[in-house]
Amino acid sequence: MDKRKRKHRLREVNCPTGLNWSNLKAELKAVWESYIKDWKIEFAYPVSFIRQLISPIVYLLPFMLYGIALVGGRYSPNLEQIVGTGDVVTFTFTGYMLMGFIGTAVWAMGFSIRRERWFGTLESIYVTPSSRLGQVLGMALHSTVHQMLGTIIQFIFIYVTFGIGLKIEGTLPALAIFALMMLALYGFGIVISALGLILREGWVVSDVLYSIMMILSPVAYPLVVLPTIAQKASALFPTAPALIGIRTFLMENYHAEAFGNVFLHLLLLGTAWILFGVLVFRLTDGYVRKRGMLKKF
Amino acid sequence: MSQQATQQSVYSSNLSVIWNEVVKNIKTLFAYPTIIVFWAIFPIFWFIPFILQGEAFVGGLESSSFAEITGTGEYIPFIVIGAILSSYVNTLLYGMGENIRKEAYQGTLDYVLAAPCNKAYVLIGKAVSESLSSTIFAISQLTISVLLFGMNITLGVMVPVSFIIILLILGLYGMSLLMAAFSLMYKQSYDLSESIGYIFYIFAPVRYPVESLPIWAQIIGKFIPLTYALIIVRSLMLLGTDLSAVYLDVITLLIIDIVLLLAGLYLFNKIEKKTRKSGIISHH
Numbered sequence: 185m186d187k188r189k190r191k192h193r194l195r196e197v198n199c200p201t202g203l204n205w206s207n208l209k210a211e212l213k214a215v216w217e218s219y220i221k222d223w224k225i226e227f228a229y230p231v232s233f234i235r236q237l238i239s240p241i242v243y244l245l246p247f248m249l250y251g252i253a254l255v256g257g258r259y260s261p262n263l264e265q266i267v268g269t270g271d272v273v274t275f276t277f278t279g280y281m282l283m284g285f286i287g288t289a290v291w292a293m294g295f296s297i298r299r300e301r302w303f304g305t306l307e308s309i310y311v312t313p314s315s316r317l318g319q320v321l322g323m324a325l326h327s328t329v330h331q332m333l334g335t336i337i338q339f340i341f342i343y344v345t346f347g348i349g350l351k352i353e354g355t356l357p358a359l360a361i362f363a364l365m366m367l368a369l370y371g372f373g374i375v376i377s378a379l380g381l382i383l384r385e386g387w388v389v390s391d392v393l394y395s396i397m398m399i400l401s402p403v404a405y406p407l408v409v410l411p412t413i414a415q416k417a418s419a420l421f422p423t424a425p426a427l428i429g430i431r432t433f434l435m436e437n438y439h440a441e442a443f444g445n446v447f448l449h450l451l452l453l454g455t456a457w458i459l460f461g462v463l464v465f466r467l468t469d470g471y472v473r474k475r476g477m478l479k480k481f
Numbered sequence: 482m483s484q485q486a487t488q489q490s491v492y493s494s495n496l497s498v499i500w501n502e503v504v505k506n507i508k509t510l511f512a513y514p515t516i517i518v519f520w521a522i523f524p525i526f527w528f529i530p531f532i533l534q535g536e537a538f539v540g541g542l543e544s545s546s547f548a549e550i551t552g553t554g555e556y557i558p559f560i561v562i563g564a565i566l567s568s569y570v571n572t573l574l575y576g577m578g579e580n581i582r583k584e585a586y587q588g589t590l591d592y593v594l595a596a597p598c599n600k601a602y603v604l605i606g607k608a609v610s611e612s613l614s615s616t617i618f619a620i621s622q623l624t625i626s627v628l629l630f631g632m633n634i635t636l637g638v639m640v641p642v643s644f645i646i647i648l649l650i651l652g653l654y655g656m657s658l659l660m661a662a663f664s665l666m667y668k669q670s671y672d673l674s675e676s677i678g679y680i681f682y683i684f685a686p687v688r689y690p691v692e693s694l695p696i697w698a699q700i701i702g703k704f705i706p707l708t709y710a711l712i713i714v715r716s717l718m719l720l721g722t723d724l725s726a727v728y729l730d731v732i733t734l735l736i737i738d739i740v741l742l743l744a745g746l747y748l749f750n751k752i753e754k755k756t757r758k759s760g761i762i763s764h765h
Contacts, residue, residue: 232672235679242679246688250531251538253693254556256546260538272538388519395526404530405537 214314218322226330236330240338244280247404248346251276258346266406267431268439273346278431279403281338282362284331285369286401286423290394292327293373295387296320298380316469317462320377324370354433361429364450368422371457378461378468382477402427407441422457425449495602502606503613506580510614520572520614521621525629528564531688532557532630550690553719561626562715563687565619566649570681570707572615573608573653574660575674580607581664600753601746604661608654616646638717641724645713648734652706655741662745662752686711706741709734 226233251272252258264270296319300306309319342348376393380386400414401423407415418424429446431438440446471477510517535544535556548554584590593603626632656677663673681687684694684702691702691712702708709730716722724731 229672235672235676239679242683245683247531247534249693250689251534253550253689254535254538254544254547256549262540263538265540266537276534388515391519392523392526395523399526399529399533404534409533409537 211315211318214312214318215322215325218319219325222323222326226326237334237337240280240284240331240334241341243283244277244338244342247276247280248273248342251404263406266408267441268437269435271349271435273342274348274350274435275431276404277339277342277348278350278434279401279427281335282365282423282427282430283398283401283403284334284338285328285366286394286397288324288327288331288366289369289373290376290390290397293320293324293370294376294380294390296323296380297377298386310473317374317465320374320465321370324373328366349436350434351436358430358433361426361433361446361450364447364454365422365426367454368450368457371454371459371461372421374458374461375464378465381468381472397421397423400424402441419449420453422450422453425453494598498596498598498602499606499609502603503610506607506610507613510610520568520618522625524564524568524571524618525622525625528560528688531560535560547690550692551715551719553715555719557630558632558719559690559715560688561623561630561632562718563711565622565626566646566710566714567681567685567687567707568619568622569612569615569646569649569653570678572618573611573650573657574678574681575671576607576611576657579664579671579674580611581661594753594757601749604658604749608657611657612650615650619646634718638721641717642714644724645710645717645731645734648731648738649706649710652710652734652738652741655738655743655745656706658742658745658749662749665749665756666752681705681707684708703733704737706734706737709737 251260254260255272258273259270260272261270263272263275267275269275297306297316300309300319310316376386376390379389383389400410400418400421402418403423407418407424407428410418425446428440429450432440432446536542538544539547539556542557543554544556545554547556547559551559553559581590584593594600596603623634627634660674660677680701684698685691685705685707686702687707691699691708694702713724713727713730713734716727717724
């Protein structure tokens with residue numbers, strides 16, 4: 185009996201700690217496996233997969249058709265007066281193109297932990313010797329690629345149906361802005377996934393945050409139509425500076441409404457959101473484990 | 482005499498099934514106050530971007546181009562009415578399918594279906610409770626919108642509007658029965674509800690006038706009960722027309738309701754029997 189106990193103790197696993205190349209490689213592998221797992225789950229439900237691919241078009245079309253009905257065509261003199269371009273189709277498309285990625289942060293990342301809880305696999309994941317954030321990041325990566333596919337389909341549809349004029353030479357800086365925005369959105373998503381650990385009705389918080397971000401972002405309208413306080417609040421989220429920056433590089437005659445250096449602004453926001461996200465996640469994670477709340481939902 | 486007594490007893494038992502189902506669902510709803518607050522207030526956040534978009538594109542509260550198509554240049558009440566009526570679709574269409582699924586998740590579906598009563602009454606109870614909560618949420622959203630956006634509402638128009646909402650709810654009951662039937666059979670009703678939600682959102686004039694769509698899309702919209710409900714309610718509330726002026730739309734809505742209800746009841750009963758026979762009722 186004693187011998188068996190000793191043998192068992194010898195087989196104990198030591199969790200890797202500290203930042204070194206070997207641990208980082210192991211964590212990246214965990215992120216990759218989580219990413220692959222999500223694709224496998226996704227492909228197991230082909231109807232759901234196709235529906236999600238066309239959803240960016242479904243949610244964009246009402247903004248487009250409503251805008252056209254309002255001005256009786258695709259040109260708005262009032263919009264031109266505010267931002268320098270009156271093309272409502274290109275303006276709305278460039279705005280809504282990025283909104284789907286807020287969904288990545290709010291829904292996909294926010295629900296990564298919650299989903300494992302529904303599947304009954306959360307505890308198994310929690311006892312594996314890897315960071316819980318790896319799970320969240322794997323899902324974020326999957327959701328980002330998924331959203332990119334949806335955005336490509338959206339672009340093709342809008343280009344064929346309405347036609348849009350974009351500056352090709354602005355693509356690279358626009359992509360750089362996009363990458364910086366995603367970094368900050370990942371930090372935001374980590375905060376929401378932490379909330380999902382403690383809140384029973386996490387979807388309510390996600391929906392409320394998504395709606396607030398949607399209003400504070402200049403997706404279908406320029407920031408100036410918002411009250412001053414809301415304009416100031418929009419600077420705290422990455423979507424407003426990113427949208428203004430991307431439009432500056434991609435749209436002809438568009439002049440930026442606010443925010444000096446969008447690159448610097450987004451870099452600062454990204455760092456702040458990531459640090460804040462990791463901190464909140466660690467605190468919540470510790471709290472939930474200590475209180476034995478992991479199984480409750 | 483005794484046959485009449487038995488009939489009366491069956492009638493009161495069925496009413497009791499409906500009543501208890503309503504009480505159960507309302508109790509469940511009250512167990513989650515966050516959800517009540519959410520549905521009473523937050524759907525307004527979904528249409529605020531459209532109002533701000535109107536302000537940016539038009540530069541005022543009225544649009545002459547919009548007036549040419551819809552008869553009214555005021556886009557804010559147009560959007561508010563669209564959002565509030567479509568909230569019935571959200572709660573009824575998703576609610577019913579999910580309600581059945583929830584019973585399966587909670588492990589109570591077997592008991593509900595084994596109860597010695599007609600299951601259609603259980604579903605009617607679920608539908609009535611969903612409509613009650615939807616109406617409370619709609620009133621709350623409308624009140625907030627009136628206060629926030631300064632909309633003018635004539636109280637006299639609310640009687641015919643309520644009648645049209647009842648007709649819309651009846652049509653949605655029929656669709657919900659279809660959803661519930663598919664939910665019993667295929668378990669994943671969510672994708673189906675979402676896809677139907679997409680069709681409603683695009684082909685019915687929720688956010689824009691139906692004339693903004695190409696002809697083929699307008700034809701699809703003609704099969705959706707929400708299309709008629711929106712056209713009638715907007716005519717009554719925004720254009721000040723009488724119910725008699727839109728009687729053709731009212732009759733069409735009524736016909737769609739009857740077809741959907743009959744199809745829903747028939748399919749639900751058929752699929753319920755099939756699932757009970759095959760024993761897949763409690764699988765999820």
